[in-house]
Amino acid sequence: MTSGRLYLVPTPLDFGVADSAAALPDLLPGETLAVASRLTHWIAENAKSARAFLKRVDAATGLAAPLQEQRIVELPRQAHKRGDHTQDDQATRDWLAPALQGHDIGLLSEAGMPAIADPGSSVVRAAHAMGLRVCPLVGPVSLMLALAGSGLNGQHFAFVGYVSQDAAERGKRLRELDTLATRSGQAQILIETPYRNAVLLRALIDALQPATRLAVASGLALPAQRIRSARVADWRRDPSLAADLPLDLPAVFLFGP
Structure with a gap:
């Protein structure tokens, strides 16, 4: 058989x-x-x-x-x-x-x-x-759709998954990944449960270097889909970048040089 x-x-x-x-x-x-x-x-x-x-x-x-x-x-x-x-x-x-x-x-x-x-x-x-x-x-595949739409390095990337919910540990880990990304050119890809998306976005904006590019792809394949990609310095200066992101929907977070 x-x-x-x-x-x-x-x-x-x-x-x-x-x-x-x-x-x-x-x-x-x-x-x-x-x-x-x-x-x-x-x-x-x-x-x-x-x-x-x-x-x-x-x-x-x-x-x-x-x-x-x-x-x-x-x-x-x-x-x-x-x-x-x-x-x-x-x-x-x-x-x-x-x-x-x-x-x-x-x-x-x-x-x-x-x-x-x-x-x-x-x-x-x-x-x-x-x-x-x-x-x-x-x-x-949401990770690949997000990467393609981010403007980050699609030839060298890593899926990190979830980071700690503890603020101190999360900040430390994000800074470590930021250093790795800057040194290697490797894009970093993260996810979070939707009800914690806003917290993770805030942590990324606070922890990453100003020159790092941060992208968020939320609501992929839905009518509400939004993808934002900008330097962290711009995320800090312009709150409107995050204003209409549907962060209550599944999202993918990406950053790198």
Whole structure:
């Protein structure tokens, strides 16, 4: 029997944010939708989000099996923020066991590409160990959209993820990253939960050197999308740069020379 494949299925960046989400054919390529519509086995960051996405797939192209017959396994909560890229256990391989019986399996995050700034790396790692084919599908990746729109170094960059919520530790870490960016030319990419976006922006403006370029991309792929990129000195001098940023929406923060 031919083994199934693990498909990394990207989801729209509007998920969970827009009250009236656009139709999926306007947001995802046809091949991505075609694969998603025929899968019946899923590993997801969040089962509720996965079901909501599948409802949208059903409305766009139909599902191979009714929603109530879709098999959805939810990733452990502890993997959500710190990542699961070092995890390699029997439970992960058990989730992929249907692939050994010929079933293709989809990996989903709540928005964007799974296993990029989201959990799922352990599933990909296990698939490789089990000899399964891993197939990333085309779709949005917020970090890359933000980097492309920032004017920062798109040929040398690092994803830092989250920084400490403690003000002193956060400031120290931001200054360390600023020094690294200035010395190496490497753009630094950070994220935060939306209700702390404003706090992080303020910390960046206060901690970074005046000549450092700071960019914020918020509400990516939504009608409210805004991208601002300017020197820190300008952020300090001109409050209007941040005035209309939708910081209550998911955002990506970037800085460098």
